[in-house]
Amino acid sequence: MLESELPFAYAGGSALNAVASWKGAAFAISLKVEVKVVEGKRIDNKLLRSVYEVFKEQVCDPGEVTFVVKSEVPPAGGLKSSSAVANAATLALFERCGMRPSPYYALKLSVEAAKRAGVTVTGAFDDAAASMLGGLVITDNKEMVVEERRPLEGLRAIVLPRGGRGLSYGEVAERLRLLKREFLKVYEMLKAGDLYGAMTLNGFLVAGALGYPQGPVLDALRAGALAASVSGNGPSYVALADRDKVEDVYEALSKHGRPVVAEVVNSPAYLP
Numbered sequence: 001m002l003e004s005e006l007p008f009a010y011a012g013g014s015a016l017n018a019v020a021s022w023k024g025a026a027f028a029i030s031l032k033v034e035v036k037v038v039e040g041k042r043i044d045n046k047l048l049r050s051v052y053e054v055f056k057e058q059v060c061d062p063g064e065v066t067f068v069v070k071s072e073v074p075p076a077g078g079l080k081s082s083s084a085v086a087n088a089a090t091l092a093l094f095e096r097c098g099m100r101p102s103p104y105y106a107l108k109l110s111v112e113a114a115k116r117a118g119v120t121v122t123g124a125f126d127d128a129a130a131s132m133l134g135g136l137v138i139t140d141n142k143e144m145v146v147e148e149r150r151p152l153e154g155l156r157a158i159v160l161p162r163g164g165r166g167l168s169y170g171e172v173a174e175r176l177r178l179l180k181r182e183f184l185k186v187y188e189m190l191k192a193g194d195l196y197g198a199m200t201l202n203g204f205l206v207a208g209a210l211g212y213p214q215g216p217v218l219d220a221l222r223a224g225a226l227a228a229s230v231s232g233n234g235p236s237y238v239a240l241a242d243r244d245k246v247e248d249v250y251e252a253l254s255k256h257g258r259p260v261v262a263e264v265v266n267s268p269a270y271l272p
Ligand SMILES: Nc1ncnc2c1ncn2[C@@H]1O[C@H](COP(=O)(O)OP(=O)(O)O)[C@@H](O)[C@H]1O
Pocket: 045, 046, 047, 048, 069, 070, 071, 074, 075, 076, 077, 078, 079, 080, 081, 082, 083, 085, 119, 120, 232, 233
């Protein structure tokens, strides 16, 4: 577990993938991405370069710097690594400039950077909001509005981290949009308060559309998880469980890889 005082943001899991309908829901988990700003001339990573450019244009000139990233989640795996990297890098630049932003302002800059870098379909405002603000968020990614935010008390997330998604963003979007009407039903369930049903249904829709196995979702449920889903565009999975079911769900997901147990985090990312 990363324990330092460096600027950080949280990874997260999905309850509703926003790609088809622009309505999304995600929650923060206690796996972190930390970013350190150091003197340097080159920023090779396209997402980090966009964060730097957006910040320089809209906030202050941080000078000649580069970034050192430490991540507890795999990239391109659905666990919100891109959002956490952009959030933590944005917060690190605020610190460099000796400024203390509101979380909401930092969040908007970070989403703008992710859009510019082309690492999202909708801007992934849902993921970035969960990563920056903590808790469960339900968002409208087109309007960049947090419709609801609430803590998820006492829950554990059992994560099956997988990286290296094979599908392009274009392929992901084309397939998920075929199920737009169904994703809107998931949104209605969420708004009606049925988080667990919504999240699991989201899991089956994403798995079906993108060709991921349904086994991890079923096995997690069989072991007593409250909900389970493919996270984001996959290929990672995430299950939510009460404390007394964590071991059983961990065992069940161990058949499919190396799960990690995390807390659901209800507090915001680091703020300078
Ligand atoms: N640890 C990291 N360091 C630098 N860039 C990262 C890191 N993790 C993710 N990214 C950026 O985010 C992109 C992956 O975004 P995305 O496909 O949305 O994955 P995820 O679902 O994990 O957020 C990568 O192509 C890269 O540009």
